[in-house]
Every structure is written in structure tokens, then in C-alpha cells.
Amino acid sequence: MNTAQFVEWFRASDHARNIWWTQSVPARPACYADWPAALDDRIVTALRRRGIERPYTHQATAIERALNGENCVVVTPTASGKTLCYNLPVLNALLSDSESRALYLFPTKALAQDQLAELQGLIDGLQVDVKTYTYDGDTPANARRVVRQAGHVVITNPDMLHTGILPNHTQWHRLFANLRFIVIDEMHVYRGVFGSHVANVLRRLKRICRHYGASPRFVLASASIANPEALARRLIEEDVVAVVESGAPVGEKHLIFYNPPVVNRALGIRTGSIGTARRLAMETIANRIHTIVFARSRLSVELLLRYLRADARQARLPETVVQGYRGGYLPNERRAIERGLREGSVLGVVSTNALELGIDIGSLDACIMVGYPGTVASTWQQIGRVGRRETPSLAILVAASTPLDQFLVGHPDYVFGAAIESGLINPDNLLILASHVKCAAFELPFRDGDRFGNASIDSLLQHLAEQRILYRSGDCWYWMTESFPAQEVSLRTAAGENVVIVDQTDPQAVRVIGEMDRPSAATMLHDEAIYLHGARQYEVLRLDWEEKKAYVRQVEVDYYTDANLAVRLAVLDRFVQEGQRAWGEVSVTFLATIFKKIKLETHENVGWGKIRLPEDTFHTSAYWVTLGDGSAERTPAAVERGLAGVAHVLANIAPFFLMCSPGDLGVYAETRSPFTGEATVFLYDAVPGGVGFAEKLYASHWQLVAAAADLVRGCRCEDGCPSCVGAPTGEGDGTKAVATELLKRLLPVR
């Protein structure tokens, strides 16, 4: 069956009863415009030779804006030819002045490699001497000098800019003095902690450019989000125009929301989304439909990979037709998989969102999302990975039983209506800001009264001087310690460095197989944890928390592990309060306590163990709602369960408004909070110092409680289920009813 036949069959098959919503997005023809007059004729000729006669409307607009010296952000779907929007202005500048330079930032090294190939193709067509290089951790030491001296276009990532380029700016003076364009692709990735860091790296970049007398323009590109212009402005702290109307053609696309059937009505338990996705993926793969399965966590990727490979063997296909792809893989592993996809020896790929970004992996026909990807932008990006112009493609979202998935499967408008989620960053998060002020002071002394981007830093400089990190001399603030501050700041996590995973299976060939951020390591790489990598199981022999190393060995066991994290929270300061909602600063303490061993396939609990790791405390911002005192008619235990239910719903719905993943937000509930004196649910930024989630929740309070109440009301379970207020405890007394009462206290009185 081809994809069109498959879709027809699928909709008529037994699956039909699980299809909660379906829509066919018709093919849309291309809208063309003329090349902007300011574009060099040589470029137009070279493009025509490559078969590009005319630009799409959004390309023409963006190029014209950029040539006109305006900053612009292009917000169009995957595969709409965004790269021309920045490559052409850059090449145009290079043709008029061969000393011009451009700097490209991509969030990953893989994307940089892809971009290099694309840009090189254009340059070859122009027959000009434009040198383009990637500069990242993979660049050999002996090639680096050439890149610094001669690179017209340097393609790198924010991390390398942060640790490798800016601190050595005197060696890059030719680049900085002649920098005309800064290109930032996949801008929507720069949100939350990462975005807050990147905004500060850009403050440093602009500071160095100014020092060398350059004032480069920005061209940004982004997936669809509600606030591209606002996010871009917050990142670059300059005016920016948004180009949002795509002129690119799209093929017909069939979208399906698939809700696995309920298997236990009373408990509201549905068939698992992973198992369901596994069945659907095998149906497409068996039909030779090139399929990509997006799972939400590394763990799910590894599980699905194991399952699908077993299924492939059963279907007499080579195991290698199914491949895994996720962040923890080393670069050469990833390159091989990408090649297999392009060449067709791979029919199915199981991926985390690492592949959602614009890496060229050839044409795929079907996309299966295991659970809502977490943001509407990601959903569209993942859907955008499949589809060709001439044939229809298929995207199936398999809902998980989480409250958010169940809410969205019943309210598809939230996903497919107008974009309502925003990329949030907080460049002025004190911890993040202070880290980068240090890096910036290292790069160039500050002067009295200097601002850092839009941030006023007088008191910060004073503080750093008191710490004897800076030294004030005349009106200058000099870096005055021997350390190298950029090394101590990771852009991807708020705190600490990664834990390296060392495989000791073969004592003769001990090797590093991956790495993981510290918070995840506490629950995934603790002693005795089963860590899955490349569809292989590893047992953690020892986690050395001080040295940041986890020693593992390969095992074959029939279980995986799942760890618990104990949390305490105390309010330090309340910034605002209105009625039952508040926003303020809190201190949160964590402790990884125990882990459970869970049997594969059956998911039954087969054992447990203690985790011995030190406690971790941080300060962050929180949003909280107070729900009054207990209830006269209910027992304290019932109120406690009801409150936990409310917390469960709020915590699961909130990420939708924040464009964050559930892990970016912490939740904490108390029937009588010492601070508020009432039953209280706290939702806090999981990052020390916060990145603005709590503040945004405070602002979205009414939408949030309305959606939560809507979800609980609409859920067809009897007394709570994982999809609304959480699974019933078995103590049988109306958790859902209590939660509903409590939620009612939050709704506006009509």
C-alpha cells in the first residue's frame, strides 16, 4: 500500500473507533514573487542555474528586509526554504565586499554540518572565493587557525561561541571587525534556560562587535510560535520585523488524533501509548512506508526501539531497518543513521526531538508521535518532518493517558488553531546574568555605568568586586582571577556539568558511551539503575557524584528502573498577590530517595532500592494558588487526596501555556502551608532563579484554572484516573469529587 491507500484503509479499519479527530490539510500551491532589485544579478543567475527561477513570497520579503538593513525573523513551516532567506543577504554582502563576514548559529553540530553543505552548493554555483567553515568541538586544532583568519562564513553553535570564540576574541578580530550578519536558525529552541543563556551570549557577542566597530544585522528563523517577534526582540534586544506568511507549497497531509481505547472504565486506564505506537509503526513499516516515530523521552525511544526490532525480526525484516536516534548518541553513530535514512536501508526511525530540527534525512511518509510532543511548535515541526510535494503524507498523534494529552485530544483546536504558546526567556535571571557578566568582564573590562544589553549591572559589578572576582581600577572593572569563567557555565543546564557514562563491560576497552545532565543523572544513573543506550541495557555499578562519572556494565535483564524524588518547598518572598493567586520566590530542596524495578512488557513492580545521593537546594520563582481551609464534610485524608488531584491537573496542563516540558516545572501541594495558612498548590520554575514560567502562569491564571476545570469535568472516569486528577488511591472516597470542589473554589463567581 502506498501512503494514500494506507490512510484510506486506516480510516475504514478497526482503528476508526480510536480516531478522535482527523483532518486533511489540502495541498497548497506555491506563491511566488520577484527577486528583490537590490540582489546581485550574479546570485539570481546562479539560482536560476540551480532551477530556482523565482523566490517564494516570504523569501522575497525577508531578503528585501535584510538587504535594507533591518533585522528580521522568518517564521514559516519546515522545508519552506528558510535558509535562502539568510544565505542570499549574506552572499550579497560578500559579493559587494569580500572582507565581509557572517556568523551562523545553530543549536546543534549536526545542523551546522547540513547548513555547510547547502551554503557551499550556492557558493560553488557563484564561482566566487567565499570560504565557509564549521567551527565546533569537532573542528581539528590545526584547522582552527584557518577558520579564524580566512572564514567568511563561520557556522557554529552557541556553546562554542560562548567557550571557544568570545573568550579568544582577539584571535577572531577579523571576523568581529567585519561582521555584517548574524544568522540564528531554529530560534524557537532558544527559550527557557537555554534561551536565557543564549540571550546573554548574544549580549556578549554584540559587545565585542561594538568594540571592533561592527554593528551586524540579525536574520532569525523560527518555527511557528505565538510570539516570534517578541522572543526575537528579547534575544537580540533590537527591533525586528517578522515575516510570517509562507509562500511555499505543501503536499496533502492527513492529521489524526488517536486515543488508545479504555481498558478499565472505572480506573480510566487506556492502552499504553507506547504499545499503541508500536503497533501503528509496524503497520506502516511493513507497508514500506518510511516512518519516523517521535517519543518524548530517551527511555521511551530505547523501549520502542527494542520492541520494533523484535517485531521486525518477526516480520522477517533485517533488524537494522529500525534505528534509534537521540541526543546521547555520539556524532558518528548519528551520521551513520542519517545516511541510512537517506539511502533507504532504514525504514523506521525512533527519535526524541533531536530530529525535529531541520536536519536533512531524506523523505519520510509517516510520522507517529507517541504522546503530545510538549509544544505546539514541536508538534508542527515533527509533522513537518514528513511529506513530499506530490504524494500525501500522514501524521498520527497517539495520546498518552496524561491529563494534557487527554485534554488536547478532546480539544484539537488548541493544537491546530492559532498559535497560543509563547517562547519565554528571562535573560535577567540573576544566576544566568551573573554568569555571563563574569564571562563578559573576562572578555572586555566593563566601564562605570555600562549596561549589559538591557540589564543594569552596577550592583552586580560591585558584588563581583567584593568577591574579588573583578577589580575596579579607574572607571574600569577588570577580570582579576586566574579562572576561565566560560568553562564553568553550561548553556544547556542551569547548574553544574554533565555526568559522563563510562562502560566497563570489557575491562580492556573501557569507553565513554554518553553523558547526561546532573539532575537527570540523580534519577537515571544512580547506583543499580538500569540505563538504556542503543537498545542495550547497562547496569550502573557506581555513580561518582563528585567526579561526575557513572560506571556501567552491559547486562541482560527483564526490568527497568524508575526513581523517586522527594521535594520540600518554603516561600521566601511574595512579589504579588491577587485573590487566590500569587507569585514569589521559594526555596526548593530535592532528594532522590528510592527506585523501583519495573518489569518490561508487564510493567509490574519487581523490587526496589535506596538511592544515596546528597540533598540539593535552590531558590527559584513560583506561582501558587490558595484553596482555603479543609472541608467540613470531608476527612483531612480526602482533602489531601483531592488537593493532590488538583496539583496533578494544574501541573500537567500548565506546560501547554509555557512552551516548556513538564520537567521544567515543579509542583508541590500542602493542605496547610505554613506561609499561606491554607491549602496551597505551588508550581515552580525547575531552574534555579527561574526563567519566567511562574510569572507567566500568574498572568495566565484564569485560562489555566478554566482548562483544568474543563478537563476534570469532561473526563469520563468515575473517581479519578491518570488522565485527570491522577489514579485513584484505592481508598475509594471521591478524590475526583473533592478535587472538583476545590477547583470550583478557584473559578470566578458568576
Place this chain on the structure above:
Amino acid sequence: MNVDDSTTLYESRVPLGAAAGAIAGAISGLLSLDANGPDAVSKPVFLDLETTGLRPDAGTLVIVAGLGFVDGGDFVVRQWFLHEPATEPAFLGAIARLIGEFDTLVTFNGKCFDVPMLINRLRLHRLSEVLPGRHLDLLYPARRIWRRRLRRSDLSTLEAHVLGTVRERDVPGYEIPGRYFAFLHERQEGAFTPVLEHNQQDVVSMARLALTIDRFVGSLDAARQAGPSDLLGLGRLLESTGRAGRAVSYYEMALIGASATERADALSRLADLARKSNELDRAIQLYAAVSDYSTNQAASAAIALAKIFEHHTRQPERALTYARRAFALMGAGPQNCPAWAMQDVLRRIARLEVKARTAPPSVEELRQLVETQVDSP
């Protein structure tokens, strides 16, 4: 000692007597060892920097610059001290201005350290980076000469073991940044003075080192005092700068009073040079003598002999004998012989076994011969 209004300046004069006048000549001589320094040096300047770090990244400051030059009969060391970081542009400007008055820069490890450090700061302040076109980095000749004798080739080791001076109360390099930071906060000049003394000493030692090297290179008699090991090093230095003829006399001198390994070294060098100048009989004699002193060198000497007998005198039987001896020695030597070298010898033996026969080789042997042909005559 006096104080400049923008940056603190210290000056000291070391009376060097006649030696002061010899410095420019010494630098000319040492530079002319390199192909790119034919012009006579009239005004060399010695430079040594103290910094707050080891890498020339944007956060690393130059805090002390010591410049040494000849003024009349004295050797003058002028030092700038960055007593206030805010005065850095004036500090750098003054240093660059003085350097600009000279035509040759002399440093110790300046190619990797002092010059990149200075350029980093000048660029950071967008000041002109023009430095003299000629730069003599004494580390390289020093390393060539004394690497055999001394485990480390830093300036203070050379001072102690070559110049014969011992520093009384020297500041270790790693303490310098910390002392500077402390000075900025406490303003106790006393704690930082040793750093200035250290820097001054470095500049003076550089000049003395240049004079010493030049004297050794220029006069075999002078070099003889230094002993066989240094003579070998000097021979190497001369060889590397295309003065094989002079190198021969240094190697020959080194044979006097040499230890067994030194003797083997000297003989090997002499043999190599004889072979290069096509004095085959002499080369054969010398190589043959090497094996009497060192099994280590004996293997390479045997290979050299095998090559001569195979390709030059065309005596495959003799060549085979030496190739086999080389192979035997390789297994016996104290150092592990790399596998590729063993393989090379085995190929040579196989080839020579064919060549050494009187009967013409078979087709199969010829094929092998072609395949194993590794070096041409």
C-alpha cells in the same frame, strides 16, 4: 628606580663591560644561523613578560614587561609594572613604543608566549601591533644544545646548569598572578617586588644566554670547556642550520673524554655526515665503530651500513650480514623498537636474500623484489 606618571617604571643598569658591546654581534650571529636573518642586527631588544595566566585569552593581563637593551657600556633593564589596570593602554603604548625603537626582538619562548600575549592585549585595546620583523627565540637553540644534558629547558634550569648562577629567593611562576591580585587589593609593594626581581633576572639571563650560545657556536675552543654532551648539542644546532662542516669539528671534539653513549652519538653523527658527503669509506668505518659503544645506536648503524652496501657499493652479501645484525640488535636493545622499523628490516632482509644469490632470481622472486622495494639507491 623612578616612577612614571602613567605606569610604574623601574630601571636598572648592569655593567657588562666589553660583553655589552658583544650583544648585538651575538644576536646577529645567532639569527644568521637561521636562513632568514642575513642582515646584521644593530639594535636588539630583549623582552620578557609576566602575566595573570598562561593562555593569551581575553581575560589574561600582561602585568610586568621587562625590556633589556645595550646603552653605552651597560646593559639596561627597563621594567613597566601595571600598578593600575586602568592605565593599561598607556602601559602597552609605552612598551610598544620602546620596542619600536629596536630592529630585533629577542625572547625566551616568546614565539609561543610573550608575543601572542602582547598582541592579545594590543589588539584588545585596538592599538597598533607592529613589532620588529626579526624575532630570535632563544628557547629553540637552547633546547637543541642542552636537551641531552638537562631534563628541563626553562630559563632558571639553564641559569643554574649553564650560566652557573643560582637565584637567591626566586618567585615560582605560578605564584605571580596571586601576588599581583593581592598587591591590587592590599597595595603592599613589598610582596610584589620579588616578581620584578624575577623578571629583571630573566631579562639579564636571556642576554647572558645569548652571549654564551654565540660564544660556543663561534669558538670551538670555548665550547670545548662545556664538555662532550654540550658539544654534541652544538653540533646538532650547527647541522640543523646547514653548517655540516663546522658540526664535524664539534663532533670530533666531543669524542674526547666522552662516555660510551656520547661517543656512539658522536660517531653516528659523523658517519651520517660522511655518508651525506659521499665519503663512503669513512662512513663505513665510523658506522662500524658505533656498535662498539652502544647497542642502541648499533642497530641504526647496521641498517645504515646495509643501505650503503646494498645501494652504493652493491655488495648484497655484506649488506645482508648487516641487515641481519640490525634485526638481531633490535630485539636485544634496551628500548622497544617500533614494529614498523622491524618490518622494514625484515623486508630489507628478504630483498637482500634474493639479491645475494648468484643465480638470477625466479619470476616469483622478482615479483617479491618489486613489491618489497622500499628505498631507492
